[in-house]
Amino acid sequence: MKKILHVLNGDATAYSFAEAGLPGEVAIWREMLSEGPLLDAMQPDAALWQLRENWLRTEFGDRPDEADTYQQKVVAEFDRIYQPGTYDQIILWFEHDLFCQINLAFLLARFSRIELGNTVLKQVSINQFDGVPDFKGLGQLTAAQLASLYPQAEPLTGFELELAAHVWAAYAASDVVALNQVMSGGFGRLRFLREALQAHLNRLQVGANGLSTIENQLLNLVQAAPKTPRQIVGEWLSTDRIYGLGDWSIENYLTRLIDKEIIQEQDGKLVESA
Template sequence: MPRILHIVNGDAFGNKLRASGIDGDILVWRESLYEGPIGMRMSDSALLPLRAAYMNQRHGIPEALFSATAKQQEEALDALSAETDEVVLWFEHDLYDQLMLCYLLSRLHDRANRPFQLSVLSLGEFPGIDIFYGLGQLSTDQIASLHRTWVPVEVGQLRLAHQVWTAVSAAEPYLLASLMEEDLSLLPFLIKALQANYDRYPSMYNGLNAIQQLILSRLKESDRPILPLFQQISDELSGYGLGDLQFWGILEDLRLCTEPLLQISEDRRLPQYGEALPLDFENWRVSITDLGILIHNGARDHLSINGVDDWIGGVRLLGRDQVWRRNTATTGLLKV
């Protein structure tokens, strides 16, 4: 019987795939590649400590655990051999998954003599589901219906993914901006994902990225309970693949900066990795500050006041000036 390895995003879907009865082994890829510094190989000895420190500071993930997990999954990828007949990549339409897909295809790009068939199943919708967030929504029966619907990866797709990952991991955004003007249809969800990535840059208008701007827009309407706010932003920006930890991190950026743009009714740290939600979490409310209103309206500039220290792919955003920003009236990035 052919030996199949399925590579998937997240343990929740991995468990459902296992329960669906589809044959094969499962490798869960545990990474959040739209956060922190990245490179051509995520287990690189210089890069990995930087990523581990970033994830610890932002989400409370123990550095040793993060590094060990990264090394284990990279070693599993390197260990693919003639004993494996087919590798199937299961990924969704959003930025989170499309970056992961491009990374894995890029890593496999140079293995021209690989002994196994490389296949992909990439979805942006599913019959009967109005808002498709991802594969984790599906029941085991729905997952079982996808058996053998995956298709072989084309050479052109491997090359494109390698180009994309090279551009995303570059220290400046020129390559990626140029690539976004080209035909990316070999990976049909890629252009929307890269547009979402572009929207993560602070704007020329007020120094906010698109996610921050939308959060403040909703809070200008009224203060919100924190869990419904997360659900609403996730629905409106489904192309990002926002998880709860990522969302809490975005809120903390706006709350704990030098001059806060929002406040939370409970003056406590938001949950981090491995922590249960506080018992009263559903009662926590988020509201916008007076400065947040001014910045949202473009009367003040977030970066000029609070600065930034973050990464978009390989691009470091640091300080109050000479930071890469996006033009909201046209396309393009400027360092100002």
């Protein structure tokens, strides 16, 4: 019997996946490499994990309801994933948005460095699902719906791994020129990566008011009508289909807009500063 490892894009997917009845073991990817500082792609993983752990603690604080450490939730899971000789197949379940595509690119870039032997890398990557009109991610799907995607898992080739290595090197270095060069070529079976990278390039652009694309989107929501921070977060999340950020990230964007005195809170609602 083939030994299979399913790499899921987060805990939201894992809840339903546990009931899907699919063969194999499960590892959960919990990092959010689309946000925050990174190191040069050739730096050792230990240095990257330390940088990320420190940033996440600074950005989001220690969550009292989460007893597990970064080492347990992220590093230990990566160590399980990054040993292909243990498995006949490693199936990566990542959807179309920037959040997932950059995490996928990182993992594939790491696999590109080592000899895979007889291990076959596959992906399940979608941007829609029949019967789910407002599809945003795999975490929305039921166990049966996830199981129906399993036969669609497609092998990834050396081309995709080499492409991912180039993407990750450029992304980690914030090299816009290199990213644009990658954008001019083909993407093979990484069919959602181009749009995700374009979204990243778009958010790097700063408007005449000195704000980034995401900051301006949030400011527009505030300008439309006074709303509570939670309402703004919910409205942004309900309309976004490309960045894949969570509520904590959007809350921090709003906090930075308050710190910049672009918006302010009045009577529990956010309004544009005078």
